[in-house]
Amino acid sequence: MFSSLSRSFRLLLLMTFILGGLYPGFVWIFGKIFFAEKSEGSLIIVNDQVVGSLLLGQEFTSSNYFWGRPLPVSLASPTSIKLKERIEMRAHEFRKTHQLSDSVPIPPDLLLASGSGLDPHISPAAAIIQLDRVAQARKLSRKQIYDLRTSIDELTREKVFGLFGEVRLNVLLLNMRLDEISAANY
Numbered sequence: 674m675f676s677s678l679s680r681s682f683r684l685l686l687l688m689t690f691i692l693g694g695l696y697p698g699f700v701w702i703f704g705k706i707f708f709a710e711k712s713e714g715s716l717i718i719v720n721d722q723v724v725g726s727l728l729l730g731q732e733f734t735s736s737n738y739f740w741g742r743p744l745p746v747s748l749a750s751p752t753s754i755k756l757k758e759r760i761e762m763r764a765h766e767f768r769k770t771h772q773l774s775d776s777v778p779i780p781p782d783l784l785l786a787s788g789s790g791l792d793p794h795i796s797p798a799a800a801i802i803q804l805d806r807v808a809q810a811r812k813l814s815r816k817q818i819y820d821l822r823t824s825i826d827e828l829t830r831e832k833v834f835g836l837f838g839e840v841r842l843n844v845l846l847l848n849m850r851l852d853e854i855s856a857a858n859y
Contacts, residue, residue, distance in 0.1 A: 714726050717845065725845045742794075780795070780802060797829050
């Protein structure tokens, strides 16, 4: 019995060393060498300040910015009554804020949190439906609105390999472009 315990303990130490030290170290070094930017979190730095990450959604609540997906309060089943009520409340508030009639469909990514709750992307339709609100809040000129609409198209990314995911654009990048366009004197 003592020899079985001894072998088991040595195997535990060996596996701990391999799986807890060597393997994570290898993955870390591999990431640093071949995927340096992504392994650091794809941080966006402006004037030596970190303003966000390309990989994590941020909550924008000001009318001066495009809004991303709502952050999840709690995960709920698709059949949950509370989830349905939450979606109806978000839709009502969105329509009121954007002065939309009940017949105008709201893109689902503006009403539903992503599965992880961290998605930094919205659909182009979600950006376009917010364009009037943002333009009015910032008092943008026609030229600035045109440039902003062009930016939405430029920042839109297609499905990965044409198959995976959805057509999307990063809200943080869009809002950074919005700040640039707003600051430009036309």
